[in-house]
Amino acid sequence: MFYDRARIYVKGGDGGNGCAAFRREKYVAEGGPWGGDGGKGGDVIFMGDGGLRTLVDFRYQRHYKAGRGRHGRGKNMHGRTGEDLVVRVPLGTVIRAEDSGRLLGDITRDGQRLVVARGGRGGRGNARFAGPHNKAPTMAEKGEPGEELWLMLELKLLADVGLIGYPNAGKSTLISRVSAARPKIADYPFTTLTPNLGVVSLGEGKSFVMADIPGLIEGAHGGAGLGHDFLRHVERTRLLVHVLDTAGTEGRDPLADFQVINRELALYNEALAGRPQIVVPNKMDLPESEDNLARIKDALAGKYEIFPISAVTGAGTAELIGRIYDLLQEIPAEPLHAEEPAEVVHHAGPRFEIYREDGMLVVTGREIEKHVAMTDLDNEEAVERLQRIMHLMGLEQALRDQGARNGDLVRIRDFTFEFVD
Template identity: 60%
Template sequence: MFYDQAKIFVKGGDGGNGIVAFRREKYVPEGGPAGGDGGRGGSVIIIGNEGLRTLVDLRYQRHYKGTRGEHGMAKTMHGRGGEDRFLKVPIGTVIKDADTGEILADIVKEGQEAVVAKGGRGGRGNARFVSSLNRAPQLAEQGEPGEERWLELELKVLADVGLVGYPNVGKSTLIAAVSAARPKIANYPFTTLEPNLGVVRVEEGKSFVMADIPGLIEGAHEGVGLGHDFLRHTDRSRVLIHVLDMAGTEGRDPLDDFDVIQRELAMYKPQLVEKPMVIAANKMDLTEGEENLERLKAKIGEQYTIFPISAATSEGLKPLIWHVNTILEELGPVQAVEEEKVTHMDVRLKPEKEERFRIERDDEAVFVVTGKEVERHVAMTNFDQEESVVRLSRIFGKMGVDQALRDAGAKHGDPVKIGGLEFDFIEYGGDEEAEKGGDES
């Protein structure tokens, strides 16, 4: 069974906690702080692998997590970082955020990596919070939670040439005749339910990959007859061969077939009809082939190159293959995907400036503060340590969270929720600056 779609959950490992510790040495009655930092959590990384052909492995296991970083230790020893989790996918896999639909990465070559869930950084131990005013800090950070998200993976077959056309027009017979591919061939529609790939060898040192894309029917752009599942594989083909049944063995007019398939390609994605295309007028060994061929030439002969062939007898295949190879040589080397704007996760671009936090009021009159930065500070605060809580308050004061809550109408004692935790809004006598490094990301 060919699997070209999968939905998985990925989560980077949480960072290890920093610890509070002090030196305990003979003849050093008041040793300084010596709490080590926690290790960074392991990330989830998707990597391209040419040996894979489907996404079947990802359909049986749907949750993938990086390991957590080790906690810090005494004597300022840092915890070990967590191990990254690598997921292998076939070349041609597009990775999307399941919630937003944003394309996160496009795996187009062997070994290409995309970090899809970054591990959290380790929390800092108390040795990192020493200052001129606090020589023996009693606080340490918790590890940062790792990123998590649902992903949709979609495999689009990478091929130089794609065969398109109605079911049972002879696409499978054609690819079997010109390559070593051995697709299932039978005299009924939708024999092919998955793309078949074959390497077509033109001559020594010259070859290209051909994909037998399952048959399309009218309404395919709306999903009729597994239309979307079939059409997506035309995206990556550099040249299309439109195969027509010139004998009309299914009771259809080949000229009407041509119009329908062209319309479906255009309605699914307009740039598909702009790809180089040649016409394979198949089944010319049967009756009515010549008459329909003349009609076809009169209609589209000036726009497309037409090759009369018989895939069953191999008649006319050599000129077709040589012509397609010439087109591929004129197109030059394979270029990266141009149809879609892709942000590669392994290339860290400077993010656009966005608001640091947002304040809303829910149905229960609770002030809800959201934002990656404020939620991260809450998650990394150890609420069992008084100094850590005071530090969090100072950070929020410097960020402007306190004033924003006042502006939103919060009064002393009102409930405030941040990152799943609920607090009481407390009015202090005045704002204090966050300590050094308190608002670091």
């Protein structure tokens, strides 16, 4: 089965907790704070792997979590960084955040790496909080939680040439004739249910990748046939090879088929309408093809290059493949996206938001939630520091503006407290 979509959950490793410790050695009077920092959590990294062809692995494992950082220890010893989790994906995988649909990256090269979930920062030990006004701090930070999100993965095959056309036009026969690909071939429509890739070699280091794109019929852009599932694979190709059933073995007019498929491509993506295209009248070994070939040339000559072939006998295929290779040398490989981020970019947005839920004031926001998560709420000194941070962020005044009164409950993450003005 060919899987080209997947929904998965990723989480960066949590940072290790900082340590609250003091120097206690013989002959060292009043030893100061000596607690080390926690280690950073590991990142979740996607890496391109040219040996993979589908997203089937993500059907059986949907949750991916990097290693957490080790906790800091006494004697100012810092915790070890958590292990990164490297997830291999096929080339052509597009990664988006499920909630916003934002593009996180596009894996197009073997070995390309993309950080999709960063690990949390390690908490600072109490040695980091020592200062002129507090020479013996008892507080240490907890580790920052790693980033977590649901991702939507979509595979768009990377091929130089895309074979398009109605079912049973002979696309699978052609790709099996000119490459080592061996798709299922039979004399009925929709024999091919998955895209097939084949490497076409012309010797002396000359080669290109050809894709057989199945399921294109009238209404494909709206989901008819298999088009809705596989039209996305046409977007990657630099050159389209339009295969026609010139003999009309299915009782259809090949010229009308040509117009229908091109209209579907334009309705799906306007850019595809201007993609370079070669017209390949197939099944020229059948006597019914001659009259239709004359009509095709009258209608399309001058607009498209036309290469009549017989995929079954191989007649004309060598000339076709040679011309395809020459055209690919002239067509530049355009970037797939205007800008390809090297790593996840997070937009700051508002520092926090406040809303009411079941009579309680709920505060959300990445920055304020991070401060709460990294505070040891059982330590009075740490809680006092958190209160100062909230004041400097303007949270107290914002709660007043939202109508908070003495005794009202306020929740930030799992931390609930009473508002005191």
